[in-house]
Ligand code: C2E
């Protein structure tokens with residue numbers, strides 16, 4: 199039977215049922231309500247014959263009651279939940295087989311075996327069931343017509359089953375899709391809400407860009423956008439960024455699309471006068487919606503996550519600055535200088551250019567620092583740094599190595615060593631010159647000078663550490679020559695430096711091993727009577743023999759060991775005086791002359807150590823003359839004078855050693871607490887050579903007389919010298935001609951003899 203064979207009444211009835219079912223479905227009355235309308239509609243059509251309709255849904259192999267408005271409730275309940283399979287009644291079997299099952303007599307059909315009783319008890323005799331199968335082959339439901347008595351379907355019945363199964367499918371599918379949509383959009387909403395939350399917490403801005411660099415979408419905090427977010431879709435990478443950056447960004451987009459791998463780009467933009475550093479990370483955006491168009495449009499999309507990393511960058515920059523720059527002066531620090539020097543050495547090796555390292559140390563900075571206080575010392579260092587920076591060229595790097603040590607690195611586009619020496623000398627002179635003007639501290643002007651040591655980079659293959667050591671050695675040579683000058687490194691300097699280091703190391707052990715001792719060189723009056731003795735330190739090394747004081751004293755001064763050495767001298771001097779006193783060999787005015795190092799004045803240890811030893815041995819300060827040099831008086835005026843004044847009040851006397859070799863005028867010395875001048879050996883030696891020698895000695899003696907200084911001549915070696923000098927008004931004489939420096943025991947013998955012969 200087809201539609202055209204239906205009579206008008208049937209057609210209208212079917213039409214009305216179909217319409218109502220669809221209307222309800224469209225209205226959204228719900229699946230059950232729509233299906234009940236459908237069942238009732240068919241039952242009405244079949245009213246005369248007493249057919250009953252049922253719709254069962256299939257849920258994971260189980261029957262689920264949907265609509266069967268006229269079937270007995272208990273029956274419906276009983277089959278709700280039945281697992282489908284062979285012999286599970288007409289519906290269960292139809293759904294299981296995915297085909298129509300027509301049972302004309304429930305009482306006899308084996309398919310109903312298990313449910314027969316149930317069906318018969320509820321007055322059901324026949325059941326024809328049709329599965330409703332979706333286009334994706336999912337079995338959704340069964341549509342069945344029951345009759346109370348056994349019966350076969352007519353053509354009309356078959357037509358109804360087909361037609362309403364199709365309608366059922368439409369409606370169930372409609373609801374199924376609606377449900378799916380609700381579920382999906384619910385899920386989408388959840389995902390969206392999560393994404394929104396994530397984007398709120400993540401400091402990133404997310405952009406979707408197409409492969410041409412056009413902005414497609416944006417998520418995040420729009421306040422950071424350079425343009426209003428609604429206009430972003432009209433923008434592209436090339437319209438928002440400078441050409442160079444835009445090109446970089448485009449390359450990253452292309453690489454992302456080509457490799458399908460995340461790319462990272464750090465880039466800077468300037469906004470409102472502020473530098474903002476971003477880190478961009480990319481991913482290919484798989485977008486099914488866009489993919490659908492892709493075949494014809496060719497569009498591809500990239501997700502660009504941009505994070506503001508300005509703060510992190512600044513912290514990193516600051517850390518780099520701290521690691522590479524000196525905090526006080528802002529100059530590059532030692533590490534930076536070493537790295538720079540390494541690069542310079544590489545460049546020299548590569549390009550056949552030349553260079554130099556200038557090591558710079560402020561003369562006497564420790565004294566300045568101690569006397570001014572560290573704040574002012576720091577201020578001076580900053581001024582020094584400024585001067586250095588302003589006196590060097592761009593190609594020269596000034597760095598602070600620490601303390602008052604600086605280094606200047608020179609890169610010279612030269613290949614000729616002579617030209618290099620010339621150029622470096624010019625730089626060194628320029629640096630020395632920039633300290634001609636005094637520096638300011640505490641409202642006073644301070645004259646500061648520097649010593650420069652230069653190591654040339656005139657061949658490839660030199661090492662950073664070696665160069666710094668060489669420049670350092672040269673700098674010390676400049677210091678030894680009096681400072682305020684520059685000196686080039688020479689091999690001999692290195693040997694000296696090594697020797698100094700070795701002696702310093704050995705000195706520590708030698709002090710413990712008692713290899714140091716005080717010797718005494720007698721001083722006599724012009725009539726030959728004992729006047730006193732100069733105490734001279736001796737280092738007798740068991741292997742090397744005597745190491746001269748001229749060699750080890752400067753090392754001891756630099757390393758600080760001088761204090762221990764001076765303690766040895768003071769202690770043994772005191773022992774000597776006590777011993778002579780005990781033996782009754784101490785003439786009434788006999789004095790020991792002790793050499794005092796400027797370091798002891800600077801570090802203010804002198805007064806304390808002197809009173810310690812004198813107190814310990816119960817001696818009178820008047821037994822001691824302290825020998826100092828002119829240099830000390832010139833250099834450390836204020837503090838030295840105060841200490842001298844103080845010691846002199848206690849009874850110590852002061853002698854100016856090596857008088858005549860410095861620059862002090864007698865008139866100046868008169869104002870100082872000085873008692874004695876020791877005419878330097880060089881003048882005594884000149885007595886024999888020139889007439890002028892005697893004239894100098896004479897004038898010193900004449901002036902000293904007026905100013906009330908005693909005069910001592912040292913280094914008297916010959917009878918000739920002795921004869922000339924003894925005729926003059928000198929307080930005493932000292933030299934090999936009278937006696938060589940001797941150990942303590944020998945001095946005791948010497949004095950015994952001297953006193954015996956004096957009577
Ligand atoms: P100085 O204070 O000028 O000591 C005199 C030096 O001249 C001594 O050298 C002495 O041995 C030497 N001398 C003595 N008579 C003659 C002579 O007739 N002809 C010649 N050519 N030389 C003579 P020495 O002992 O080698 O000491 C050298 C320098 O070492 C001293 O020069 C002094 O500056 C320093 N020194 C020695 N002992 C000490 C000390 O205990 N403390 C300090 N701070 N310095 C010391």
Ligand code: CA
Pocket residue numbers: 732793825855
């Ligand atoms: Ca001396």
Ligand code: CA
Pocket residue numbers: 855856876878879912
């Ligand atoms: Ca001397």
